[in-house]
Amino acid sequence: MAAENILTVEDLRHQFGDFRVLNGITLEIPKGRLTALIGPNGAGKTTFYNVISGKYVPTGGKVTFDNLDITGMPSYRIASLGLMRSFQITNIFLKLSVLENVLVPLALHYGKAFSCVRSLAGEKDLAEKAMGVLDQVGLADRASRVALELPYGDKRLIEIAIVLAREPKLVLLDEPTAGMNPEETERMIYLIQRLSKQLGTTFFLTEHDMKVVFSVAEYIFVLHQGELLARGTPEEIKKNPAVKEAYLGGSLDA
Numbered sequence: 001m002a003a004e005n006i007l008t009v010e011d012l013r014h015q016f017g018d019f020r021v022l023n024g025i026t027l028e029i030p031k032g033r034l035t036a037l038i039g040p041n042g043a044g045k046t047t048f049y050n051v052i053s054g055k056y057v058p059t060g061g062k063v064t065f066d067n068l069d070i071t072g073m074p075s076y077r078i079a080s081l082g083l084m085r086s087f088q089i090t091n092i093f094l095k096l097s098v099l100e101n102v103l104v105p106l107a108l109h110y111g112k113a114f115s116c117v118r119s120l121a122g123e124k125d126l127a128e129k130a131m132g133v134l135d136q137v138g139l140a141d142r143a144s145r146v147a148l149e150l151p152y153g154d155k156r157l158i159e160i161a162i163v164l165a166r167e168p169k170l171v172l173l174d175e176p177t178a179g180m181n182p183e184e185t186e187r188m189i190y191l192i193q194r195l196s197k198q199l200g201t202t203f204f205l206t207e208h209d210m211k212v213v214f215s216v217a218e219y220i221f222v223l224h225q226g227e228l229l230a231r232g233t234p235e236e237i238k239k240n241p242a243v244k245e246a247y248l249g250g251s252l253d254a
């Protein structure tokens, strides 16, 4: 029996004015499989994520998430159904502690009323849940540190923790290692791999570093000028002449 798909995209189109950025994308993401979307700069990857997560209403096509038609739904509704994205830029509260950064979205998720962020730490269930998430991403020992003080790589981990706190079914990660040094990159990739195996969450990521993509992804889609150029296992993609051509100059030998 074929694996169940968490996401199905059919003939997805998007244009800004007359500029067609997505030109009829059809793909599906099986539950639990660590999948990557790659493609040269400007291929349309971020736009694709923006459309499926509800930031933009597509100009055409259909998006089905967990057997529900989510085409054109606003992003907050899509997120509440369990499809969440993290951002290429960091998106955390710098003046709050690491723990508080996770507590706030948790409180919102569980509909807790709160008048002051600091009082949230007194909510025992929430605090335990938040610590559990920080443990999953390896930040438990820095829970009380102010986010601002942490190195860039840790800030990106907070972002992952904020997303995971809401127990998503599918997480879109747009260049999770952008701007990281090699050590931070390795840590992030190892983490995503581990989370993908441990949690019931499916990860779908874009990544510019081919070495990283080929080592971590179980399946890869290649986007080029708004169209799907290729799809396959890392081995198949590495050998694909059309993909090599699209990355002209950029080596695919990882």
Ligand SMILES: Nc1ncnc2c1ncn2[C@@H]1O[C@H](COP(=O)(O)OP(=O)(O)O)[C@@H](O)[C@H]1O
Residues within 6 Å of the ligand: 016, 019, 021, 039, 040, 041, 042, 043, 044, 045, 046, 047, 048
């Ligand atoms: N809001 C926008 N308005 C107009 N053009 C855009 C907008 N966002 C992206 N684009 C254009 O769409 C194309 C795809 O961009 P993007 O999705 O960011 O690609 P990628 O993430 O693959 O680098 C680029 O040519 C970009 O300039």
Ligand SMILES: [Mg+2]
Residues within 6 Å of the ligand: 045, 046, 047
């Ligand atoms: Mg992008």
